Amino acid sequence: MILVAVGRRPVTKGFGLEKTGVKVNERGFVPVDQRQQTNVPGIYAVGDVCGQPMLAHKASHEGEVLAEVIAGKKTINDARQIPxxxxxxxxxxxxxxxxxxxxxxxxxxxxxxxxxxxxxxxxxxxxxxxxxxxxxxxxxxxxxxxxxxxxxxxxxxxxxxxxxxxxxxxxxxxxxxxxxxxxxxxxxxxxxxxxxxxxxxxxxxxxxx
Incomplete structure (x- = not known):
């Protein structure tokens, strides 16, 4: 058996994201705060595009946090661990x-x-x-x-x-x-x-x- 683990790259170029003023890091990932908000108020990001760890359950949790934020709740993403x-x-x-x-x-x-x-x-x-x-x-x-x-x-x-x-x-x-x-x-x-x-x-x- 051969295991190839090459990782993934974020797709943050080529669709106008740079025109919004949203910052990306040197690897193309989008930094966010504990409310999943980017450096631009009102623009949010969740999932693999936010960087490591790139896991489905982490992305799902971030999506739930953001849904509550949009609903006006004071929810934050302050997980101590990600399995x-x-x-x-x-x-x-x-x-x-x-x-x-x-x-x-x-x-x-x-x-x-x-x-x-x-x-x-x-x-x-x-x-x-x-x-x-x-x-x-x-x-x-x-x-x-x-x-x-x-x-x-x-x-x-x-x-x-x-x-x-x-x-x-x-x-x-x-x-x-x-x-x-x-x-x-x-x-x-x-x-x-x-x-x-x-x-x-x-x-x-x-x-x-």
Missing amino acids: NVVFTEPEIASSGLTKEEAEAQGRTVNVGKFPFSVLGRAMAIGETAGFVKVITDAADERILGVHIVGPEASDLISEAGLAIEMGAFAEDVALTIHPHPTLSEALMEAAKHALGEAIHIANPRKKAH
Whole structure:
């Protein structure tokens, strides 16, 4: 199998956009504010033309924000995270910051990691490859990012996204009772590992330096 991932370019030339005064960046994308408005009042943009990440669910959210703005509501686009999924086998999904991104912000982080190989449901369905990784701020254990490689990662990442949007702590996820046996338990177990409280894999927790 050969995967060609060449990216996409915005089409912002050739139809008179430049006559409106709307600014584009050096790559042709249209910068917008939290209300999806360009530098020209009354002209808005949503979707891939606004730049990375170029994802359908991000574009849909921007469209909903703009619809409410046009309707006169004070809605803004202030999403803390945008989930990213690669539909390979196994699937790959991420939400929030990576360990490296968090450390680049000057944070000290803790890392919790739980493998699917020791999860009951994963063993039952014969899909044990992969893991769930939880990145937390060592100062208060707030969840900064979650990264999943494994079965149904595309579905599991939604709980992680909610946790990040709500400013949840590792303890919030760790103390939430997850149904057994399910793949969702892996996120709970990874959160416990970040806290140094895992009972199904060896501790101590993985501290980043």
